[in-house]
Amino acid sequence: MTQINRRIVLASRPEGAVTADNFRLEEAPLAELAEGQVRVRNRYLSIDPYMRGRMNDAKSYAEPLALGDVMIGATVGEIVESKHASFAVGDKVTGMFGWQDYGISDGAGVRKIDDTHVPLTAYLGVAGMPGVTAWYGLNKIIAPRAGQTVVVSAASGAVGSVVGQLAKLAGCRAVGIAGGVEKCRYVVETLGFDACVDYKAGNLYRDLQAATPDGVDGYFENVGGEVLDATLSRMNPFGRIALCGMIAGYDGQPVPLKQPQIILTMRLLVQGFIVSEHLEFWPEALGTLATLVASQKLHYRESVVDGLEHAPDALMGLLQGKNFGKQLVKIS
Amino acid sequence: MTQINRRIVLASRPEGAVTADNFRLEEAPLAELAEGQVRVRNRYLSIDPYMRGRMNDAKSYAEPLALGDVMIGATVGEIVESKHASFAVGDKVTGMFGWQDYGISDGAGVRKIDDTHVPLTAYLGVAGMPGVTAWYGLNKIIAPRAGQTVVVSAASGAVGSVVGQLAKLAGCRAVGIAGGVEKCRYVVETLGFDACVDYKAGNLYRDLQAATPDGVDGYFENVGGEVLDATLSRMNPFGRIALCGMIAGYDGQPVPLKQPQIILTMRLLVQGFIVSEHLEFWPEALGTLATLVASQKLHYRESVVDGLEHAPDALMGLLQGKNFGKQLVKIS
Numbered sequence: 196m197t198q199i200n201r202r203i204v205l206a207s208r209p210e211g212a213v214t215a216d217n218f219r220l221e222e223a224p225l226a227e228l229a230e231g232q233v234r235v236r237n238r239y240l241s242i243d244p245y246m247r248g249r250m251n252d253a254k255s256y257a258e259p260l261a262l263g264d265v266m267i268g269a270t271v272g273e274i275v276e277s278k279h280a281s282f283a284v285g286d287k288v289t290g291m292f293g294w295q296d297y298g299i300s301d302g303a304g305v306r307k308i309d310d311t312h313v314p315l316t317a318y319l320g321v322a323g324m325p326g327v328t329a330w331y332g333l334n335k336i337i338a339p340r341a342g343q344t345v346v347v348s349a350a351s352g353a354v355g356s357v358v359g360q361l362a363k364l365a366g367c368r369a370v371g372i373a374g375g376v377e378k379c380r381y382v383v384e385t386l387g388f389d390a391c392v393d394y395k396a397g398n399l400y401r402d403l404q405a406a407t408p409d410g411v412d413g414y415f416e417n418v419g420g421e422v423l424d425a426t427l428s429r430m431n432p433f434g435r436i437a438l439c440g441m442i443a444g445y446d447g448q449p450v451p452l453k454q455p456q457i458i459l460t461m462r463l464l465v466q467g468f469i470v471s472e473h474l475e476f477w478p479e480a481l482g483t484l485a486t487l488v489a490s491q492k493l494h495y496r497e498s499v500v501d502g503l504e505h506a507p508d509a510l511m512g513l514l515q516g517k518n519f520g521k522q523l524v525k526i527s
Numbered sequence: 528m529t530q531i532n533r534r535i536v537l538a539s540r541p542e543g544a545v546t547a548d549n550f551r552l553e554e555a556p557l558a559e560l561a562e563g564q565v566r567v568r569n570r571y572l573s574i575d576p577y578m579r580g581r582m583n584d585a586k587s588y589a590e591p592l593a594l595g596d597v598m599i600g601a602t603v604g605e606i607v608e609s610k611h612a613s614f615a616v617g618d619k620v621t622g623m624f625g626w627q628d629y630g631i632s633d634g635a636g637v638r639k640i641d642d643t644h645v646p647l648t649a650y651l652g653v654a655g656m657p658g659v660t661a662w663y664g665l666n667k668i669i670a671p672r673a674g675q676t677v678v679v680s681a682a683s684g685a686v687g688s689v690v691g692q693l694a695k696l697a698g699c700r701a702v703g704i705a706g707g708v709e710k711c712r713y714v715v716e717t718l719g720f721d722a723c724v725d726y727k728a729g730n731l732y733r734d735l736q737a738a739t740p741d742g743v744d745g746y747f748e749n750v751g752g753e754v755l756d757a758t759l760s761r762m763n764p765f766g767r768i769a770l771c772g773m774i775a776g777y778d779g780q781p782v783p784l785k786q787p788q789i790i791l792t793m794r795l796l797v798q799g800f801i802v803s804e805h806l807e808f809w810p811e812a813l814g815t816l817a818t819l820v821a822s823q824k825l826h827y828r829e830s831v832v833d834g835l836e837h838a839p840d841a842l843m844g845l846l847q848g849k850n851f852g853k854q855l856v857k858i859s
Contacts, residue, residue: 248792419787419788419791423787438791439791440791441787441788441791450788451783451784451785451787452784453783455751455755455773455782455783455784455787456751456773456782458770458799459751459770459771459772459773459799460580460799461799462799462804463798463799464796464797464798464799465790465795465796465797465798466794466795466796467790467793467794467795467796468794469794472794
């Protein structure tokens with residue numbers, strides 16, 4: 196076993212868009228394990244939009260990272276050393292071990308996973324936090340009835356792809372919003388959405404109207420900005436909006452909502468949420484999602500970058516919408 | 528009994544602010560009553576912000592008025608002729624009889640009221656629709672716990688004044704936002720709010736921060752625009768916003784929400800509502816409110832204009848924030 200842990204830390208806070216200068220790759224010797232701890236060799240790191248927010252020094256739902264902190268992130272890996280009664284060497288686990296080769300934990304937040312029928316990487320996506328995010332927002336906020344129309348932005352992404360597929364399984368009309376012809380084709384042809392609007396085509400309002408002839412009853416928002424304005428204008432009375440992500444605003448530029456009065460005139464519910472605050476629903480959601488993956492009723496796509504050192508590029512690409520499907524970094 | 532009914536109809540749709548030209552006073556002979564109908568002599572007409580929205584030809588929660596329609600509005604009055612078994616001449620009633628001397632109804636939506644302990648006009652305000660609006664938004668959307676901070680805009684108005692007083696009765700810190708020193712003094716000294724921010728004083732953000740040292744847990748929004756932006760910036764995690772009115776936008780000019788991402792970062796609930804869609808709560812709310820009025824635990828103030836012909840001025844004044852307390856028109 197190598198005695199060196201490579202890790203990527205926050206070197207400086209972004210001013211506007213994230214740049215490579217904001218990160219620093221460090222090497223440090225492995226620390227000794229204390230009683231009750233385990234050491235995990237990370238295999239895959241999940242790259243997610245929320246990471247951008249944590250790089251700011253701003254009031255938000257989570258404490259910001261301090262300069263010098265290891266970048267946070269969900270990982271799947273394998274126990275390589277254990278002084279904890281519940282974990283054995285060789286166990287596959289998922290946890291928040293961040294952008295590094297190895298992590299240490301007392302077991303809190305570490306979950307053993309079974310990759311017999313569900314691939315290891317799926318636990319970072321469709322059968323992990325992004326999947327539960329989709330499940331929670333759709334079922335606990337939007338709560339659609341069969342026949343209603345559900346729209347989701349970033350529809351080809353890790354969360355959006357699950358939202359639409361779950362909506363279809365619930366008997367809804369599922370409409371995606373995604374950037375580019377290729378992503379939209381994937382959303383309709385592979386994921387089985389009823390329609391997908393390419394926001395890059397330049398006719399967002401018109402195309403969305405055509406794709407939602409009966410209006411919109413539920414909207415799962417991963418993006419914010421213009422697509423939120425456009426979808427808001429299509430909402431039916433008593434519609435529900437699950438507000439999950441605001442990529443467009445992470446760089447700090449103001450992204451106003453143009454017509455907030457629609458929330459009143461259509462008597463909408465708008466609920467911001469982060470799924471880690473609803474842990475009571477995770478077992479049910481994870482069970483449902485893993486079963487759907489194992490029975491191939493949930494499709495997903497991954498975009499894997501090889502090598503921890505490329506994690507910054509993976510995040511920057513994600514924030515620019517360059518990824519296609521769940522963005523992962525293969526660490527080992 | 529005079530045989531003439533004076534009525535004010537929508538003569539033209541406003542372009543921007545409402546003007547006197549948008550209204551027309553007409554006279555017409557009284558129609559014969561059919562079996563099962565009652566005729567009501569209106570005594571007082573309630574003037575409310577929602578009337579502005581109904582003058583537009585726009586998609587909203589209610590059908591717009593047609594040109595030539597009698598302006599809608601809640602009234603209290605007295606049965607002067609009855610061919611309905613449940614109503615007798617002399618009964619005091621409240622209903623939606625609009626901007627006119629007399630109304631006819633088959634009894635639907637007409638409610639008998641008792642002015643022994645509660646003044647007739649209170650049924651148009653604190654013990655009527657505005658009161659129920661306050662009760663519903665506070666109890667069913669904001670649902671504050673004792674010790675939490677509740678902010679309400681248009682705090683000296685018919686709805687806002689009740690929101691704050693009910694919040695105080697629930698053990699909350701109640702903070703109002705109102706326009707001008709006089710209104711703010713009334714909100715604190717007469718209504719018993721803990722603080723009131725004068726948005727006309729030019730230091731809205733700073734003053735609101737000072738008035739809400741522990742942040743804001745619940746916000747009852749009657750106005751929209753800048754006060755919504757300011758209060759949003761003070762919201763605590765898991766805060767609730769009951770969206771009841773957007774006066775600032777009724778004239779059609781765009782009033783964007785500057786920082787919608789706060790809904791996500793603070794995991795807020797934003798719920799638009801109109802109280803007429805929640806009739807199941809009216810009996811409970813009206814009972815509670817009438818009891819509080821009769822026992823003088825709810826204070827209110829009225830601004831009465833004398834004469835149906837001045838109703839347009841009353842509405843225009845209300846929309847410009849010139850009223851102080853519940854705006855009424857004395858018809859007879």
